[in-house]
Amino acid sequence: MVLHDILQNLMARLSLVASLYESRSVSCCGSNGHGAILAAIRRRDSAAARDLMLEYLQGIEASFDLEGGRDDKNS
Numbered sequence: 001m002v003l004h005d006i007l008q009n010l011m012a013r014l015s016l017v018a019s020l021y022e023s024r025s026v027s028c029c030g031s032n033g034h035g036a037i038l039a040a041i042r043r044r045d046s047a048a049a050r051d052l053m054l055e056y057l058q059g060i061e062a063s064f065d066l067e068g069g070r071d072d073k074n075s
Contacts, residue, residue, distance in 0.1 A: 014060070021064040033059070
């Protein structure tokens with residue numbers, strides 16, 4: 001239950017950050033990453049799940065425009 005609460009809180013915060021800083025030309029949350037991570041979890045392959053999650057989160061981080069933010073989207 002604790003992990004569920006942590007992940008739920010993280011997802012809410014990530015959605016807020018994405019709405020403020022996500023680049024217009026890049027979507028941070030493609031479904032391909034989700035499926036691969038879930039498959040690794042189902043196989044109980046913790047090393048693969050960890051590596052895939054790290055890669056996924058780095059992709060999200062790379063999609064953010066931290067220099068501009070919300071004001072640039074409206075101009």
